[in-house]
Amino acid sequence: MLLSSMQTIATATTGHPLADTAAKFVWLLPALPLLGFVVNGLLSLTAAANIGPADPSAVGHGHDDHSQESTHGAHGAHDDHHVVRHRHAALVSLVGPGVLAASFVLAAAIFMAMRGVEMHVPFISTLFSWMPVGDLHIDAALQLDPLSMVMVLIITGVGTLIHIFSVGYMQDDPGYPRYFAYLNLFVFFMLLLVLGANYPLMFVGWEGVGLCSYLLIGFWFSEQANADAGKKAFIVNRIGDFGFLVAMFLLFSNLGALDFMGIAGSADKLQPGGPLVTTICLFFFLGCAGKSAQLPLYIWLPDAMAGPTPVSALIHAATMVTAGVYLIARSSLLFSMAPVASLTVALVGGVTALFAATIGLKQWDIKKVLAYSTVSQLGYMFVGVGVGAYAAGVFHLMTHAFFKALLFLGSGSVIYAMHAAYHATHSHDDAQDMRNMGGLKQYLPITWVLMWIATLAIAGIPVFSGFFSKDEILSSVFARAHGSPLADAVWLGIPGSALLYFVYALGLAAALLTAIYMTRMMLYTFHGPNRTGEMERNHLKEAPWTMTGPLVVLGVLSAIGGFLNLPEFFTTLIPALPGETLAKWLEPVVGSATARLAGGEGHLPASTEQLLVGVAITIAVAGIVIAVTRLKPAALVKKSESPESVGLEKMLEHKYYVDEAYEKAIVTPTIVVSRAVLWKGIDSGIIDGLMVNGSAMFARAFGWVGSQLQSGQVGTYAWVLVIGAVALLGAFVRAMQ
Amino acid sequence: MLAEALTLSAVLFAIGVVGVLTRRNAIIVFMCVELMLNAVNLSFVALSRLYGATGQVFVIFVMTVAAAEAAVGLAIIIAIFRHKQTVSLENINVLRG
């Protein structure tokens, strides 16, 4: 019934080859998680609600015996020390991952349908008209094309795995239904982001995922640090969103359209390389920098690790943070017309990749290492899309989703074990600090193996997925550094080609550091002696199958994911394998843009390419070797006994003091100025004090003086009368002349 | 002749005004007011030489009214004297502000 009525609303592009396939149910993709959100949300509220009395004011505030008693249960339930499984936990465990799985199945069905047809034109399903105002027509319309298909598959696929993992990880949390409600809502918005057929709808998803990120980072809101981190994430993201908004405004006021098709149709109004398109792209990139944690807006992502670990895996590694990359790939048409903006993207990406990697070297919190690693890897993706290798960027996005989700979930598994151990012994040590771990491989063998796979993938060891995607990006940079429109462009006086070589160098350096810090993490966590503690050691054990199962699947994907887009040099080695599958798949969306930026040559000579591959492998191996040889896990001591680090180490440990600098340079001055100057000064002081109350005071003072004149003396009155009379006579005599 | 009479009238009027402004005894102030009225009467009389009887009729009216005024005024002054035992205007200032 509901389905059929929705079907009538959805007016599919008639005549499109996908029109009569599963694609017509595209609206179900986001609708299913939304349904999950509604169910879980209601379950969360009905169970937690503590309906108040009819007259709240009649109840004493907090001194009432009844209220104390009745809230005791709820209060206790939130205490970490009492595990009280939520009473709807079973239902939630079914609904939460279930809707995602259903979405994934549908996505797979659509994917199968799409494989069989030529996707020159995207399939657009218009649900309803959202904001029709004058010549502005914004529809709630979903767009299916190869790019959004890839994203949908990643989101629903990896999302399903992480949802399943969460069942094990979060089951005993009192906020379990709330958690799944948020998570489902996130997937809804993420799907909206990638499926939206116009920028405003994409923006809905864009902000929506930010909102869910905010809610999930602050999931355990009773810790101020968590609530702070959520807020920080949202506000920093909003800075980016400002850029996104302005870009949209510029697009609409110049092109009169905001939907992707419309913009593609009228893009010829833009002058390639002109200031307008460059400005638009730069504003879009500001949005990307916020969402995808690039310099200078990356600061929220490490803090975002305050959320539950599966959240970090899903939102802050696999999907949401890559939205920026998706946005650029989606806007490839515009970016390809703006070489200067593209160079900016690449440069910022490269610098971020190296910058975050250096910080990652000295982090002790296992999730923080992964967080900076994510920032760094996102930098790579931006390098890719920045140089116009859109398929490479998306490819790295995908492999990164596999191995980084695996890394996070693995770390979640570790933390879960650590936490259980500490919980059992009532210890308050930090369950995330690597100095408290060590030698975990014997307790968590499955996790250990799988995380090594992911580490090798991210480090760029051949055959593992990350190797192919990272190499593709780096070789694209190298290729574009010569003879392409990018190389010919001038970026703030610097020739584009020089800039690209520099970016390439940054990428290599970052690759080296990546290998080092990832190996470091593995060594400190799983190798060497165990530092968890005598008692706790007995409680360390592998997580249940709901958690290890998804890990295994992700492990397989991390290992072989690279085969989805094998580079040419590799397929020449083994001709049986299909080459550049993803690139060909994305061709209808980003092909023309890629071609425009690639210039005439497109591909490097085979010899150069092989040289580059060799360099990349060497660097990855070198990084691992350096880490293994230089680092001494045995020498580590527990966090509580570690000495303060000094010098460069301290600076890295404190992340270059960037947070502190922002606090001092922006946050504090804003608050101080707002309070002292704007509020106390202008508002209370000048407007209210001087103008408003001042004029009232003036009138009163004047009145007081006047009433003093009213002395009660008849003589005075007569004098005033006569003075008035003289003045009046004067006025009349004056009138005579 | 008319001009002189009017001038005298004005001077008398001014003297009355100055008296009201400077004296502090209620009765003397009242006398000064009477002087002002009579100064005006002088004007009326002088002007009626020019225009006929109207001015003189007016004078009769003014004198009648002044008499009534004097009766009321002195009664009021007596009333205040009963309360204050003085008719000095400087001491009559309960009402003020």
Added chain:
Amino acid sequence: MTFTLAVPAQLMQALLPDLVLMGGAMVLMLMSAWGPESASRQRAVGLGSIGVLLVTLGFVIWYATAGMTSTAGIIAVDSFRWTADVILLIAAICTIGLSIEFNARESIHYAESHVLVLFATSGMMVLTAARDLMIVFLGIEIMSLAVYVLVGMNRRSERSAEGALKYFLLGAFATGFLLYGIALIYGATGTTNLLTIGQRIHDFHLTQNAMLLIGIALLLIGFGFKVAVVPFHMWAPDVYEGAPTPITAFMASAVKAAAFAAFFRVWTESFGQMHYAWILPIWWLAAVTMIFGNAVGLAQRNVKRLLAYSSVVHSGYLLVAVAAGTLLGSSAFLFYLFAYTLATFGSFAVVCAVSEPGDKKLGISDYEGLWSVRPGLAVAMAACMLALLGFPVFGGVGFFGKWYVLQAAVTSPYQLVPLAVLLVLTSVVSAGYYLNVVRVMFMMPRPEGATDPAPLGGMTKLVLVFSVVTMLILGVFPGPLANWTRNSRPTPPPATAADSAYMVRPIVAATP
């Protein structure tokens, strides 16, 4: 019918309402002198006075509706006079209504006090009729002499006596100026008849005549004193405070209305052509009055003084209507007077009800929490305050009064829009003290140990209910009052109407 004023009998007929009132007053005077002072006699004479006033009111309404006119002469028989008379008579009735109970409470057993109100009222009626400076003078003096005494009526009160003395001395002083002004105008034009003055100014090109100008200035001082415009207002707060409360109300409404009526007639009928000379002084008088009166009003702590300053301020507003110098101004002027009289009596009735014997409980702080003990009084007082503020609906017809005056100002040929703006801006200042009363009554708690006001007497209640209800009804449907005042304007006698188009000058055709 048209009275030929040159015929004494017809003159008498034209003055019939005034004579009825005077006659009644004399009879009552005899009655009250005819025996010992007593509360019951005071009450009986008071009721009798109301009767006389009602009869007079009947005559006035008869004359007003019968369309009486007259030839040129010393008095006017026109709708302006009758409308003003109606306002005066209503004010007088309300005054006596309040007085009967007030006197009983304050043990003022002089039945003459009511009679004096009648005499004062008869003086006022003479004033509204006057079309000769001599009659103006006579009317002012009849009125003033009675009011001097009324102010000092409460013989046991030092304040009352002091108020009377101040009013008397300054009043007589100002009369001197008025009289001198009349003399000079007579000297310049050779007549005291208003219409003739206007005609002679025109015929003999006297607009630049120094003697005339000085005369007008002095006349303005005299009127300014009676209506209490700044800087000739200094007596008003003291006298208003000292006088018995009903008499204060009488002064604030009737005395002011009568003086203004004469002022208005003199100004439009005689000095219409002189506007070039008086417009600026009157402009400034109005401005200074509005600014100064409102500001000083803010400093007041006594309700009666507060209302005194309010009265001063309203003189300023009325002066704007005078300055407009149009027929619309005349209508607005009467409309405003009516509205203002209602609001004044409403508020003074509350003051009477809240105050206690011996001039006590007159501070604004004595109204704290009035709403919690006497909600009716508080609501009525709030309505009156908002009316004086000129607020629509809740302030009843007060808003439309101001609206009408603003109409007159905006449509005036003398560019009075700045004055209109000043009027509204200064009325904002007045919100400071009017609302303070509302605030004190409604938003502050009743102080510990404060006694509740005594129950309202029947007459006081009647006056209160009449004024407030009329005010509120007219505040939603001002149409009847607007129609009535619209047709009330100083009308030159028919005989001279043809050749005296300039007399009421300038007549703006566009105005209703």
Added chain:
Amino acid sequence: MTDFLNAIHYNIWILPVLLLLPLIGATGLMADAYFGRTTDGMGSSLSRVRGLALTYFVVELVLSLGLWWSVDTSSSTWQAYVSLPWIPLWGARILLGVDGISMLLILLTTILMPLAVLGGWTSIKENAHSYYALLLVLTTGMLGVFMALDLLLFYVMWEVMLVPMYLIIGIWGGQRRLYASIKFFIYTMVGSLLMLVAILYMGFLHPDATTQLPNFSYDYLLHSLALTHVQQLLLFVAFFLAFAVKVPMFPFHTWLPDAHVEAPTAGSVILAAIMLKMGTFGFIRYALPFFPDAAMDPRVRSIVLTLAVIGIVYGALVALVQPDFKKLVAYSSVSHLGFVMLGIFSLNVQSVQGALMVNLSHGISTGALFLLIGMIYERRHTRLIADYGGIAKVMPVFATILTIVTFSSIAVPGTNGFVGEFLVLVGSFRTQPVYALIAATAVIFAAAYLLWAIQRIIFNPLTKPENKGLRDLNWREIGLMAPLVFFIFWMGVYPKPILEKTQAAAERLVQQVEGGATMTAANEGRRK
């Protein structure tokens, strides 16, 4: 539905009935107080009076709902038009009528009033009769402003609103209610009195040719006035002051924080949700169409836009540092209403439609915020943010609703706030890119101040012992928030029905102003 409404001649009687019903209700309540003579305490009288009052408001709401169907918003004539004689001598008539814009504002009023009553259901215990009677009178005033098509009637209604609100703040308000109430009153009065003079001036500019009577009819004035540039400027300033104070625009806003903070819950809700809309409504209905040349004057326009943008950013920054949650919301209103002004004066279809949308959604969101504040205030008797913290643990339903409303106020897409702000910015960017760019930064500040505030209220550790015993919302409170939450999402997800209602009016406004300005310029031989 439309057929049924036609059958009962709905359009003929609805507007007068909507105006009169609250008055009858107020009279009824006062009669009940007078003749009932029961105490105003906790007794049965209280439940009777509030039940009675709620009934009146609900009947009013039900009656008004028909407007949604009966008003033909695409028509260029006034709908549900009523013309009754009032004061013929002064050319004033009782002219009532609505278009799409005013219809929505009327519905906003009638929907929010019962909710406001429910919001103060248990917190108003003293003098409940008068309280509800004043609310009813206030309703008449507010509806009157939206319906009036005669300038004198408009002005009267405009002022009528003032007194009930003054008393509501002053009698049932908080600590500094005396100061706040008088400030509210005088501030508003200063602005509106100049408008009074301006209205008079306009009415008399073109009196009727035969009767010489003035005419204050909206339509008559709109078509007959041919004002010069200078006249337009002066009159515009007079109207501007009246409306700018009400909006409130920087720097005329300082009455708002005080009034909001001190008013009881219903007062704050009505102030924020409805009364502020009078200002923007005034600009749309009066100031712009009457004085197009002044409004389009580059200097005037840049001043207004500058003030609007200052208000947006300044309000947000000052809100950031407010320790009092109500004050914070008050300053956020300054910021939000700045968007409305930006939209109106950018003057294209998108921005004007967006402004109308912000108008409505600000009414919903800020009304909801004040209701929520009222709920915790009733429990804890403090509005200071610092006195709370972590109460999401004990009040999860409250926390959920507060979060939703907050995000609507931040203008997260999918909520009502976004649609309006987006349209305003999209539209204003076309004509006034610099102002729009600065205004857009408010998306950052709005998130900052609101998130910081709710973090300190519902998140963070639950440390204060007084907060540990707090009880969650009861069914009444949940029930009264439910419609608001529904509107938040409805207007955010599917605003089309609402946008359609205002489309014609917005387009007409843009044409009127642009056409009018061109005409005046042509008359004076200036080149646009």
